[in-house]
Amino acid sequence: MSAPNFEDARTRRQMARAAGLDPNHWYAVAHTGAVRSGKVIETRFLDRSIALFRGADGVLGAIENRCAHRQLKLSLGEVDGCKLVCAYHGWAYDASGRLVSVAHETFGKSIERIRIASFPVRERYGLIWLFPGDATLAYSTAMPEIPELERPAPWASIAIDFIWAAHHSLIIENVSDFSHAHLHRKYRPFSNAKLTDLETTGTQVRLSYDVLVGDGRFSKHFVDRSLVKVDRMDLCFDYPYQRSDTGGRIKHWCFLLPMDGRTTHVYFLFYFDAVQIPLLRRPMPRGLQQLLMRAARRLLIRPLLAQDGRMVEAEQQAYDRHADVPAYELNPAVGEFQKMIVRQWRRHLTPAEAAPAEAAHEPV
Ligand code: FES
Ligand SMILES: [Fe+2]
Structure with missing residues (x-):
């Protein structure tokens, strides 16, 4: 048998092996030195690809690793000043995920409202930390204190x-x-x-x-x-x-x-x-x-x-x-x-029902 997914898991061990980690926390994604000014790397959180880059001003950006144009990975592109530029047609994004320019004519169309997701990002202890969940919770969510x-x-x-x-x-x-x-x-x-x-x-x-x-x-x-x-x-x-x-x-x-x-x-x-x-x-x-x-x-x-x-x-x-x-x-x-691990993942999947469901569904 192949390993079951979370919904089909019958035992606690199977559930734990299929659970994710709650995205509403800060996660270490790179050492500070791995993303110097002008560099972009790809990181992933539970299969979601994220382009992490540092502009010429030293500020980090973390945006969805998917160009709004034809969905290429933006980590294939390069950093120009404080923007991340897609390798294919040169669409350029700022750290908030807003499309700020394109490197070709726009055929009379407006690019003003085009944007992709961005993620809160910060640096501490020589590490870069990313908040992959609900961004409104990021700065009220504690991170490790050392x-x-x-x-x-x-x-x-x-x-x-x-x-x-x-x-x-x-x-x-x-x-x-x-x-x-x-x-x-x-x-x-x-x-x-x-x-x-x-x-x-x-x-x-x-x-x-x-x-x-x-x-x-x-x-x-x-x-x-x-x-x-x-x-x-x-x-x-x-x-x-x-x-x-x-x-x-x-x-x-x-x-x-x-x-x-x-x-x-x-x-x-x-x-x-x-x-x-x-x-x-x-x-x-x-x-x-x-x-x-x-x-x-x-x-x-x-x-x-x-x-x-x-x-x-x-x-x-x-x-x-x-x-x-x-x-x-x-x-x-x-x-x-x-x-x-099971309890926190279930809580993430169904926040309101997590507490009563817990006792009923925890086979060992
Ligand atoms: S696919 Fe990114 S600019 Fe065209
Ligand atoms: Fe060990």
Whole structure:
């Protein structure tokens, strides 16, 4: 059997694997440096293609990736000043999606009312964020707050992203379920995890593990254990984001961009305030920390997360083959993530009826 869509799904797992993410949130869509002035790229949210460009004035625009003329992708075109110009007949759009000029005669017709959709877009934490839903809600909708990265002396950080051929629910489960230490036995980012707390309130699933954090052969020498307790980690699926906190000094966020039902762009942001010089056991100067972060990114974090990437892609293929076979799940947190994903998607699809329908339709 092929995997069912959301309407036909019978079990909670099937529903979670077919659910989208609520577009009425801010989604990370690119690193700031990926869209410099004069550049356009294509991004996607649940199959909707969006052209993201930066004008000569440095201002970002995010507009529907479809020329109003013959529906070509505008990301095939180029940025001219502050306008995005279609590659075919040179129709030019501003960042609000308004057609401002065409590069040929208009045959006596007015182009004044021609426009395409545009999306709110902003920059924070070195990332470009897009609001794919109802634009009137954008600026009253909270986005992740990371004060540690916005203070005058920000924490050392590592930003890393992947495009994985896997549904976002698989990735949420991967990053929060520590029963897969076996996969990472070479790097040992977490060992001997025991789930101690699990609680769902509102749009958050909070959980804690008693766990040994960062016990790898090299990584354990860089963490200043006089500053941070590394025997417990608190995590939160803070819909639609995920984050963790070890001792208030080692933290991360994971931002998911559901490009389509089988492809997710994942942005990780790790940041630390407890890095020491190995052997000397002295706090590491900020400049040196940032250098170390770059090395850690290449030698540890990327290969470690690539292991997860291979697994979630393999799990997606396995799910597509065996969607109707019962799966034995031991970690109760996984069920909570699935319930949250299903509940929020149903709420998005049918806002008024979501609450009463929930209890009746949640087979496990
Ligand atoms: S298709 Fe875009 S200008 Fe003609
Ligand atoms: Fe992992």
